[in-house]
Every structure is written in structure tokens, then in C-alpha cells.
Amino acid sequence: MEAFKRMVLVLGALILSIQSFSQKTDNIPPIAKDSLSLSQKAAAIAAAKFTIARPLNIEFTQLMPYNFTLKDGNNSFPESKVRGLSQVKVNTNINLIKKSNWLFGTTLGYNYISAKADMTEPLSKTIRKVDNDFHYFHAGANLAYISTLLKKRTVFTSSIIVDGSEKHFERVRGLLSGTMILKANDRTRMSFGFAIPIDPLSEVPFIPTFSYEHKFRNGLIVDIILPKNMYLRKHLFYNGRLSLGTEIDGTTFYLYNIDGTDQKYQYRQLDINSGFVYEHLIANSFLITGKTGVRFTPSGRLFRKQDSYSDPVLKMSADPAFYFNIGISFSPSSFIGKKK
Numbered sequence: 001m002e003a004f005k006r007m008v009l010v011l012g013a014l015i016l017s018i019q020s021f022s023q024k025t026d027n028i029p030p031i032a033k034d035s036l037s038l039s040q041k042a043a044a045i046a047a048a049k050f051t052i053a054r055p056l057n058i059e060f061t062q063l064m065p066y067n068f069t070l071k072d073g074n075n076s077f078p079e080s081k082v083r084g085l086s087q088v089k090v091n092t093n094i095n096l097i098k099k100s101n102w103l104f105g106t107t108l109g110y111n112y113i114s115a116k117a118d119m120t121e122p123l124s125k126t127i128r129k130v131d132n133d134f135h136y137f138h139a140g141a142n143l144a145y146i147s148t149l150l151k152k153r154t155v156f157t158s159s160i161i162v163d164g165s166e167k168h169f170e171r172v173r174g175l176l177s178g179t180m181i182l183k184a185n186d187r188t189r190m191s192f193g194f195a196i197p198i199d200p201l202s203e204v205p206f207i208p209t210f211s212y213e214h215k216f217r218n219g220l221i222v223d224i225i226l227p228k229n230m231y232l233r234k235h236l237f238y239n240g241r242l243s244l245g246t247e248i249d250g251t252t253f254y255l256y257n258i259d260g261t262d263q264k265y266q267y268r269q270l271d272i273n274s275g276f277v278y279e280h281l282i283a284n285s286f287l288i289t290g291k292t293g294v295r296f297t298p299s300g301r302l303f304r305k306q307d308s309y310s311d312p313v314l315k316m317s318a319d320p321a322f323y324f325n326i327g328i329s330f331s332p333s334s335f336i337g338k339k340k
Contacts, residue, residue, distance in 0.1 A: 054091075054093060054287070054329045054330065054331045055092060055093055055094065055330050056091070056092050056093075056329065056330040057089070057090070057091045057092075057329040058088075058089070058090050058328055058329075059088070059089050059289070059325055059326065059327030059328075060086070060087070060088050060325065060326055060327070061086070061088075061089075061323060061324070061325040062084070062085075062086050062087075062323065062324055063082070063084065063085040063086075063321045063322070064084075064321055064323070065082060065083050065084060066081070066082050066318055066320070066321035067080070067082075067318070067319045068080055068081070068082060068300075068318040068319065069316070070314050071315045071316075071317070072314055072315075077120070077122055078120035078121075078125060079120060080117060080118060080120045081117065081118045082115060082116070082117045082321075083116040083118060084114075084115075085113070085115050085116075086114045087111065087112065087114075087251070089109070089110070089112075090109065090111075091107065091108070092107070092109070093107050094106050094107075094108075101145065101147065102144060102145045102146065103143075103144050104141075104142070104144075105141075105142050106139070106140065106141055107138075107140040107141075107142060107159075107161075108138075108139050109137070109139070110135070110136070110137055111136040111251070111253070112133070112135055112136075113134040113251065113253060114133050115131070115132050115133075115134075116129075116131050117129075117130045117131075134165070134253040134254075134255075135166040136163065136164075136165060136252060137163060137165065137166070138161055138162065138163040138164075139161065139162055139163075140159050140160060140161035140162075141159065142158070142159045143157065143158050144156070144157045145157075150180075152180045152181055152182065153181045154178060154179065154180045154181070155178070155179045155181075156176075156177070156178045157175075157176070157177045157179075158175070158176050158177075159175045160172070160173075161173050161175075164254065165254045167254075167256060168254070170254055170264070170266075171199075173197070173199045174197070174198030174199070175196065175197055176196040177193060177194060177196070177209070178193050179191050179193035179209070179211075180193060187214060187215045188212075188213070188214045188215075189211070189212070190211065190212050191210070192208070192209070192210050193210075194206060194207065194209060195209055201307070201308045207227070209225075210225075211224060211225045211226070212224045219235060220232060223245075227248060228248055229245060229246065229247040230245045231244065231245030231246075231247075231277070236278075239280055239281040239282070240279065240280045240281070241278070241279045241280075242276065242277070243276065243277040243279075244275075244276055245277075246273065246274045247272075247273045247274075248270070248273075249271045250269065250270055251267075251268070251269045251271060252268045252269070253267055254266050254267075255302070263304060263305075264304070264305040265302055265304060266303060266305050267300070267301070268300070268303075268309055269297060269299070269301075270298055270299040270300070271295055271296070271297055272295065273291070273294075273295050273323065274295075274296070275291065275292050275294060275323075276291070276293060277291045278291075281331075284332070285330060286329070287331045288326075288327075288328055289327040289328070289329065290324070290325070290327075291323075291324065291325035291327075292322075292323065293322075293323065294320050294321070294322060294323070295320065295322075295323045297316075297317070298317075300315070300316035300317070300318065301314070302314040
């Protein structure tokens with residue numbers, strides 16, 4: 001059990017460290033696909049997977065009601081209920097400078113969280129209704145450099161990110177990563193790498209990463225990016241794709257004046273979303289996405305801003321909850337509907 005908890009902490013620290021500049025792409029860009037050599041294609045694949053993101057992404061998530069409990073040290077509070085939780089995420093990714101072997105860009109993001117809960121008072125057992133709205137902002141600068149290491153094409157990336165709320169600027173963090181292309185052909189892509197969070201509060205100094213994609217002759221596609229997601233995909237019609245699998249995500253925001261003092265707090269939650277994803281490309285540029293399934297929350301923690309994630313004031317555990325998500329992305333280089 002302790003090993004499992006430690007694994008959850010590691011995953012949570014990584015996902016929440018990189019979520020502000022996490023990337024989503026569908027295939028290599030047209031220039032890489034049509035005119036580059038195999039080694040250049042390999043580098044383009046790595047850049048597409050880990051560096052180049054969709055220029056604009058907007059999504060809405062709704063969770064159905066679920067029960068949760070809070071724990072303060074060894075003391076557990078009575079079970080309470082979330083009546084509804086809604087999230088709106090907006091992210092933009094802009095490549096400012098592109099050269100033959102490096103690129104520089106910026107990432108901007110906003111996350112709105114609306115939570116409605118029925119809190120059970122510990123002594124009286126009465127129900128107190130709580131409605132809260134939270135705003136989380138982040139901005140990052142990203143640099144990617146394409147090189148050769150051990151005769152393998154390798155992409156090194158570095159990112160600096162600032163975040164905060166509508167009230168205050170809060171943190172400066174960073175991330176260093178490297179991705180080596182082990183294999184890249186028409187059917188199989190495989191890479192191995194690392195991520196190093198640059199954060200004084202991070203307890204995870206080094207994280208290995210791995211990606212694997214294989215296209216079977218029956219049309220099924222295995223798409224794995226560890227520790228982010230695992231999917232089994234299938235193209236439908238000409239411009240659609242259906243996926244079944246699991247994705248790790250995270251939610252974080254800052255809280256103020258919750259104990260009558262000027263102490264700042266941060267809440268971080270690790271989410272595991274399992275279910276179906278359908279994507280449909282419109283006019284070769286706009287990607288409509290629908291997701292549904294079950295969300296598991298193995299770890300949710302409230303801690304003082306100056307403390308670490310592993311030193312929480314409160315721990316939260318929640319029952320699984322049904323969710324649905326709808327989003328739209330501007331993705332001019334998307335090849336999601338092109339069958340190979």
C-alpha cells in the first residue's frame with residue numbers, strides 16, 4: 001500500500017508539474033511528412049509529440065455528483081458530497097521562432113473551476129451548502145533543440161512557467177526534458193526520455209518518459225505516452241477517430257483567507273480519466289472532441305504554499321464519478337482523419 005501511495009505521489013508531482021505546458025498533437029506536420037529525410041522525420045515526430053501543441057484549445061468538463069471525505073492527520077471528517085463540479089480550460093500555444101534545429105514558443109492557459117458541495121459538519125452532522133469558484137492562470141516560455149545523441153535523433157526541451165490566480169502571482173517553476181527517437185517508420189514510433197522538474201517544492205527529481213505508437217494492419221492503433229496516457233485508437237469514416245483508454249490529468253488552484261489569516265494555500269488533485277474519446281476534424285483545421293467515462297481521484301491535497309505536496313493540511317479521497325467533456329481545438333496541421 002505504501003508503495004502504491006508513493007507511486008501516486010510521483011505521478012501527481014509529474015503531471016501537475018507539466019500540465020501547464022503539456023502538449024497535444026495528432027501527427028507530424030505536412031512539411032515533415034512530405035519532404036524530410038527519415039532522421040528529420042524522427043525529429044519532427046518528437047517535436048510534434050512533446051513540443052508543438054495545438055495553437056488554441058477550449059474545453060468544458062462536467063462531473064456528476066460524488067461523495068468524498070476529508071482527513072486532517074489521523075482525524076477523518078464525516079462524508080460529504082459534491083453536487084456538481086464544472087471546469088473550463090483555455091490554452092494557447094504559439095511558436096514565435098522556428099529554425100532548422102530549434103524552436104521557441106509560448107504557452108498561455110486559464111482554468112475556471114466551479115464546485116458545489118454539501119459539507120457535513122463534524123459535530124452537529126448538519127449539512128452546509130458551499131458554492132465556490134476558482135481561477136487559475138499560467139504562462140510559459142518553451143525552447144526545443146533538435147540534436148543527435150548516440151546516433152539517435154534527440155529533442156531537448158526547457159520550459160519556464162509562472163502561475164497564479166485572479167488575485168496574485170504565485171510561483172515560478174521550470175522543466176527540463178529530453179526525448180530520444182528509438183524507432184520511427186510508417187507503422188511504429190518509439191521514444192525514451194526523461195523529465196526534470198525545476199521546483200523547490202518538488203520531491204521528484206527525475207522522471208523517465210516513454211512513448212510508443214503502433215498501427216496494426218486491421219486499423220487499430222496503440223498509442224502510449226507514459227506517464228500521461230494509454231489509448232487504443234481506431235479511425236472512423238474519413239475525419240473521425242475513436243479511442244478507448246486512460247489519461248492522467250491534474251487540477252490545481254490557490255486559496256486565500258480560509259482560516260482568517262493571510263496564509264496562502266494551494267490545492268492539487270490527481271485525476272485518472274478512463275473511458276471513450278471521439279475526435280472529428282472539420283475543414284482540416286478545427287478538431288471537435290468529446291470524452292466520457294469515469295474519473296478516479298486517488299489523491300487530492302490542500303497544503304500551505306510554502307510547504308510541499310507531501311506535507312498537506314488536508315487530504316481528500318473521493319468516490320469515482322461519471323464525467324463528460326467537450327472541446328474544440330484549432331489544429332491546422334492535424335492529420336487525424338487521414339488513414340495510412
